[in-house]
Amino acid sequence: MxxxxxxxxxxxxxxxxxxxxxxxxxxxxxxxxxxxxxxxxxxxxxxxxxxxxxxxxxxxxxxxxxxxxADPDDDDTASSPPDLREQVTLFNRKISQQAEAHAQRVAAVEAVCAKKTKSQEISDLKKAYSDIYSFLTQMGSSGSSSAAMPDMPPHRPPA
Incomplete structure (x- = not known):
């Protein structure tokens, strides 16, 4: 020109x-x-x-x-560093979301484990009741006096 x-x-x-x-x-x-x-x-x-x-x-x-x-539309990218505070905030949000999701998964696993534990306890109690009933029935039929043995309800298998 x-x-x-x-x-x-x-x-x-x-x-x-x-x-x-x-x-x-x-x-x-x-x-x-x-x-x-x-x-x-x-x-x-x-x-x-x-x-x-x-x-x-x-x-x-x-x-x-x-x-x-370099971004051709952004002249400031080459001269200014990235906003680290914004990046830290974004990372903290991601970490919080991941921690919340992890806590939900842990709670779900604990609920399943607690359910299994209660179910196992019930099963163990039913077996103990059956064993005690069998023992008492054997004791009653082995000739011990009926006066010393209280009346037992009829054996019903646990439900």
Whole structure:
């Protein structure tokens, strides 16, 4: 652009500026644009990076080409570090959710174990009752006096 401006705002004969404004603009030229990064252009055309890969380039290490992995819409990403407080908050939320899910699983397992334990206790009591009843029945039929043996209810198998 500066070359076009110079050709259109200078006189052909002596190459002097046509006016003061043209001369001032020429002195205060903007800095040259940054060089074009062909890798970045390719990455954008190819659809960006996905899982550390760029279409047509294969696996591309992000530390080797940080400019390719930078978000083109966010100019602050390269200059500012990530918000660590936000990351810590997110991690704490995840940990809390996982701890709650774990506590629910533990409670469910404990409930099943308690149910089995009560069921086992009931089974053990039924067996003990049956053993005692059998023992007392044998004692009564072995000739001991009926006065010493209280009347026993008829044996009914536990339900």
């Amino acid at each position: 500066s070359e076009v401006f110079a050709r259109t705002h200078t006189q052909k004969e002596d190459r002097l500026w046509v006016d003061k404004r043209s001369e001032d603009v020429n002195e205060v030229q903007s800095p040259p644009p940054p060089p074009i990064d062909e890798d970045e252009v390719w990455a954008r055309i190819a659809g960006g990076h996905k899982r550390g890969r760029i279409y047509g380039m294969g696996v591309v290490p992000s530390h080797k080409y940080p400019h390719v992995f």
